[in-house]
Amino acid sequence: VTSYAGHDALRSAHRQAIPQSKLEEMGLRRVFLLAALPSRELFISQDQLASEQKRFGDLLQGNFIEDYRNLSYKHVMGLKWVSEECKKQAKFIIKLDDDIIYDVFHLRRYLETLEVRQPGLATSSTLLSGYVLDAKPPIRLRANKWYVSKKEYPHALYPAYLSGWLYVTNVPTAERIVAEAERMPFFWIDDTWLTGVVRTRLGIPLERHNDWFSANAEFIDCCVRDLKKHNYECEYSMGPNGGDDRLLVEFLHNVEKCYFDECVKRPVGKSLKETCLAAAKSRP
Structure with missing residues (x-):
C-alpha cells in the first residue's frame, strides 16, 4: 500500500477496516510503503513512525x-522488496494507494479463480491486471501538476497502462519490471512508467478489469448505505475514498x-x- 508518511490516520483506518490477523487468515499480508519525511512535515515525526x-x-x-515526483522510487521499492523478501511465499502482489476503497474479499476470490481457471497466467511472468487506461497524450501545460516536458517524455502518446489505484501482479512479473526499470531512464509518473512504458518494453499484455472500479467516491458511499438498508450487492469493488478516511472501514465492514x-x-x-444521491466528495 503506497502511503504518504504523514497519513497515519489513513493507515489506522486500513487496520480498523481489516486487521492484519484477519488478512493472515485469508493468506494475505499488508505492508505500507513510505519515504523519508520532508523538512516541511510538521504533523508527524520519525519517532512517531518508529x-x-x-x-x-x-x-x-x-x-x-x-x-x-518520487512515487516511482516508492513503487519500485515495493515491487523489489516483495520479489526479494517474499519470493518463496507470495503467489500474488496487490499494489494499491492508501486512499483507495477496495473489496478485499472480491480480490481474494478473484485470485482463487485465477489459479483454477488460468493457472498458466497466474504463475507466468506476464500478469498485470486492473483498470486499463488506454493510450493518451502527456499533459504539456506547464501550470498543471502533471506537466511533462518533451525532454522527460518525447513521444506523443503514453502506452496503455494500469491505474496505480490498485492492480494485481505476481513475483515473476514484478521481477521483470524492476529489472527493466533499473536499466531505463527514470520517469516520475509511476503507474504510467512501470505498467506502461516499462511493460511495453517487456511485451506484457494487460488484463482489463475496468468494471471493478468506480471513479466516484459518492457511489461507494451509496453502496454502504444500500448494503445497510437493503443488503444490495455493490456494483463496484474499488474506488477513491473522496477524502473520507472512514469510508474504507464502513465499506469493508458491510x-x-x-x-x-x-x-x-x-x-x-x-x-x-x-439512485445514488450523496454529498459530494473530493476527487483524487
Missing part, C-alpha cells in the same frame, strides 16, 4: 524524500456479509447511476 512500526510491524520506509450469501442483486432500475 513507534507505529514497533506497534504494528507493517511499515517499509525508503531513503528518498516523500514527494509525488460488504463482507455478501460473501456469506446475505446480499441480493440490485433490482432493475435501481442502479447506483439511477
Whole structure:
C-alpha cells in the first residue's frame, strides 16, 4: 500500500477496516510503503513512525524524500522488496494507494479463480491486471501538476497502462519490471512508467478489469448505505475514498456479509447511476 508518511490516520483506518490477523487468515499480508519525511512535515515525526512500526510491524520506509515526483522510487521499492523478501511465499502482489476503497474479499476470490481457471497466467511472468487506461497524450501545460516536458517524455502518446489505484501482479512479473526499470531512464509518473512504458518494453499484455472500479467516491458511499438498508450487492469493488478516511472501514465492514450469501442483486432500475444521491466528495 503506497502511503504518504504523514497519513497515519489513513493507515489506522486500513487496520480498523481489516486487521492484519484477519488478512493472515485469508493468506494475505499488508505492508505500507513510505519515504523519508520532508523538512516541511510538521504533523508527524520519525519517532512517531518508529513507534507505529514497533506497534504494528507493517511499515517499509525508503531513503528518498516523500514527494509525488518520487512515487516511482516508492513503487519500485515495493515491487523489489516483495520479489526479494517474499519470493518463496507470495503467489500474488496487490499494489494499491492508501486512499483507495477496495473489496478485499472480491480480490481474494478473484485470485482463487485465477489459479483454477488460468493457472498458466497466474504463475507466468506476464500478469498485470486492473483498470486499463488506454493510450493518451502527456499533459504539456506547464501550470498543471502533471506537466511533462518533451525532454522527460518525447513521444506523443503514453502506452496503455494500469491505474496505480490498485492492480494485481505476481513475483515473476514484478521481477521483470524492476529489472527493466533499473536499466531505463527514470520517469516520475509511476503507474504510467512501470505498467506502461516499462511493460511495453517487456511485451506484457494487460488484463482489463475496468468494471471493478468506480471513479466516484459518492457511489461507494451509496453502496454502504444500500448494503445497510437493503443488503444490495455493490456494483463496484474499488474506488477513491473522496477524502473520507472512514469510508474504507464502513465499506469493508458491510460488504463482507455478501460473501456469506446475505446480499441480493440490485433490482432493475435501481442502479447506483439511477439512485445514488450523496454529498459530494473530493476527487483524487
